[in-house]
Amino acid sequence: MDRWSRTHEALRRAALELFTEDGYDAASTARIAERAGVSEMTLFRHFPSKDALLLADPFDPLMAEAVRARPAEEPPMRALAEGIRRAWAGIDADSARDLRIRLRIIAEASSLHGALERNSGETIAALAGALAKRGAAAAPARAAATAMVSGLSVALLEWARSERSSLDDALGRALDVLGGG
Template sequence: MDRWRRTHGALQRAALELFAEQGYDATTVTQIARRAGVSEMSLFRHFATKDALVLDDPFDPLIGEAVVARPADEAPMRAVVEAVRETLAGRSEEVVPVLRQRLRIVAEAQSLDGALERNSAATAAVIADSLVSRGVERDAARVVAAAVIAGLSAALLEWAGRGDRRLDQALNEALDVLGGASACSGSTT
């Protein structure tokens, strides 16, 4: 692992530790940098803002590539749902502890109200751009991207708060609903 990645990881670990110990709002970037053994300037080279330490998402480019790689005749919503499913397949359990911790921090910190949604705008833009590159009209691409992001955000926050389900189960159920599967399993209506 190169120096940049080691420092990046050390900063995120230090931030999450401090946020868990004293709360997001009570933790300063100076404390995070000090715990990680770097200067504040180094911290800001890696993360433009304090909230980026919690919200940084490495999956956006991977999801975009997976959307572009889906079959050309696939409906936009199905392409995105399956691209997200492919991107996250087999990775969910390796990120579970950190993701749950991050989502709880976001849910508990008053200063992060709306941060998940703002951060998700970048993911939505990647998805929309990938759909446009497949020939989907920009307006339709934005609607699909927004729907998927909203659905996944709701599922992730619910998962983080409950703690009684596996991440892959929560994500797959949300993706099934987004992809058009019934939201009421076992219904006899």
Template sequence: MGRWERTHEALRQAAFELFPEHGYSATGTAQIARCAGVSEMTLFRHFPTKEALVVADSFDPLMADAVRLRPAEEPAMRALAEGIRSAWAQVGDEEAQALRERLRIIVQTPVLRGAIERGSEDTAIALAGALVDRGVSETQARVATAAVIAGLSTALLDWVRTDQTALDAALGSALDVLGGE
């Protein structure tokens, strides 16, 4: 892991130590940077906003690559659902727990309502690009991607609120519906 990645991770860890303790709204970016041992300017080089600390993730390239690898004859929605299913199968328990904590902060913080949708732009671009690479028109790719992101957002937020369902079961059920099963 290089210096950039170590700093990036230190900032996220600092944020997720401070947010539960002090609350998202009461935790300042200077406080997060100080806890991570860097300047506030460095924090903003890694995350353009405080909200980005909560919504940014590293799953987009993994999901897009998995969609690109789906069979060429597969319809767009099925390619998205099965590609995402394949990518999420690689997410370990530790990553799933970190995701749950991030989403729990979003659910518990009124100012973050809508954060998942705002933070999904990069995901939408990556997934739509993967579909276009497979020969789907741009408009159809954007429509399919928007549907999948909305469905997965709903499933993920329900997963966080219940604590009773495993991530793979929550996503699997949503992906079944989205893929036409």
């Protein structure tokens, strides 16, 4: 892992620790940077805002590639659901635990209400682009991607608030509904 990646990960970990200990609103970017052993300016070189420490989504390229790889004759919503299901199948236990923590913080911080929705533009664009590469027209591709991301956001936030189900179960149920299964 190179220096940039180590610093990036240290900042993310420090943020999660402080958000968990003190709450999102009480944890300042200065304290996060200090805990990670870097300057606040360095934090903002890696993350454009405090909420980006929680909202940065490494899964977009994986999901888009999996959607592009779906059979050409598959309807768009089914291609999205099955592509996303395949992309998320490889999520390990540590990543799932980290995701649950991040989403729980988002769900509990009043200043972050609506943050997933406001931050979903890149995910929607990646998924709509994948559908377009499969031959879908731009407007229907964007509508399908928006519906999928909205539905998954609801399912993921509900999963994060409870300990009742695994990520696979929560995503599976949502993707079955969203994909018409």
